[in-house]
Structures are given as C-alpha cells and as structure tokens.
Amino acid sequence: QPLLPTVTTQQQTNISLINSNKPMVGIIMGSQSDWDVMKLASNTLTQLGIPHETKIVSAHRTPDRMFEYAKSARSRGLKVIIAGAGGAAHLPGMVAALTSLPVFGVPVQSKALSGVDSLLSICQMPAGIPVGTLAIGAAGATNAALLAASVLSPFYPAIESSLETFRKNQTDAVADSPSDNVT
Numbered sequence: 611q612p613l614l615p616t617v618t619t620q621q622q623t624n625i626s627l628i629n630s631n632k633p634m635v636g637i638i639m640g641s642q643s644d645w646d647v648m649k650l651a652s653n654t655l656t657q658l659g660i661p662h663e664t665k666i667v668s669a670h671r672t673p674d675r676m677f678e679y680a681k682s683a684r685s686r687g688l689k690v691i692i693a694g695a696g697g698a699a700h701l702p703g704m705v706a707a708l709t710s711l712p713v714f715g716v717p718v719q720s721k722a723l724s725g726v727d728s729l730l731s732i733c734q735m736p737a738g739i740p741v742g743t744l745a746i747g748a749a750g751a752t753n754a755a756l757l758a759a760s761v762l763s764p765f766y767p768a769i770e771s772s773l774e775t776f777r778k779n780q781t782d783a784v785a786d787s788p789s790d791n792v793t
C-alpha cells in the first residue's frame with residue numbers, strides 16, 4: 611500500500627482544469643444595477659476556488675450578446691451558468707433555451723414589486739426548459755454559487771473538498787448559546 615494517496619489521471623485533469631483558471635461557471639446579469647447582488651455569487655465561487663467569469667448580458671438590451679454567450683458557453687468550457695435578473699426577468703429562461711448547460715436563475719429584487727415579479731418570471735418556466743431558481747436577492751446569489759459547486763463536486767474532487775470545508779466552517783461558527791455581545 612502506498613503511504614500517500616495516489617492521484618488518478620482523472621483527478622490530475624480536474625486539478626489542472628481548476629488551476630488553469632479557465633472559467634467553469636459563467637455569472638451573467640441583466641444590468642450593472644444587478645452587480646451588488648450578483649457579486650455575492652462571484653465572491654462565493656472565489657472563496658471555493660472555482661474559476662468563473664462575470665458579464666453583463668441583457669435579454670432585451672443586448673439580445674445578440676445573449677445569443678452569442680449562451681450558444682458558445684459549452685464550447686468555451688463553461689459547466690454551469692448563473693443568471694441574475696430583475697423585473698420581467700427573462701434572461702435565465704432565454705439562456706436556458708439556448709444551451710443545455712445547467713442554468714441557475716437569481717431573482718434580483720425589483721423596485722416596483724420587491725422581486726416577486728423576478729421570482730415568478732424565473733421559476734415559472736413551462737415544462738421542457740428548466741431553470742433552477744434560487745431565492746430573491748442576496749441569499750439566492752450566494753446559494754446559486756453553492757449549488758453550482760454542488761453540481762460540479764462529483765466530477766471535481768477539489769471542489770468537493772472546498773465545499774465540505776465551507777460547510778464545516780459554517781457549522782463550527784454556530785455558537786452553542788446566544789450572546790448579547792454579538793451584532
């Protein structure tokens with residue numbers, strides 16, 4: 611028996627892919643105004659060591675950019691797309707229609723209807739083209755990244771490991787009892 615675990619060819623490929631910094635996850639959003647929320651997805655992927663890219667892609671203001679982005683996503687090496695949009699949030703559904711990669715939608719909180727419009731626009735996809743819909747706003751953006759990591763984890767041991775570490779740290783940070791001195 612070897613003293614140290616051997617690294618299989620497959621694991622080596624995974625490590626190389628992650629180390630190459632080639633984006634595995636694409637984070638897109640309909641507007642610059644979505645960035646405050648969507649940067650939480652980016653920060654979470656960074657924390658997990660998952661290479662990703664961030665782009666503004668609007669279904670109605672830049673439809674050609676959206677088409678090109680979705681159509682080229684798989685051949686460019688992306689594995690998952692996270693799409694954030696607010697209001698009549700058709701971006702995640704349109705992108706999902708153009709690629710068979712997994713698409714996770716983040717409903718961004720809108721001014722008029724507090725994001726309920728965004729949520730319903732994203733989650734109510736007719737059968738045939740799925741969009742995995744997360745919670746409205748910050749929680750949804752963070753969880754979209756964690757869900758992307760979960761989806762990738764069976765294929766990339768390094769991601770499984772960083773996800774397990776994230777969860778352990780989260781669990782360890784929960785105190786036994788409440789305190790007056792914590793904000």
Ligand code: RP5
Pocket residue numbers: 639640641642643644668694695696697718
């Ligand atoms: C959507 O319209 C965007 O995703 C954004 O959430 C919302 C408002 O966009 P701006 O008017 O702030 O650019 O397309």
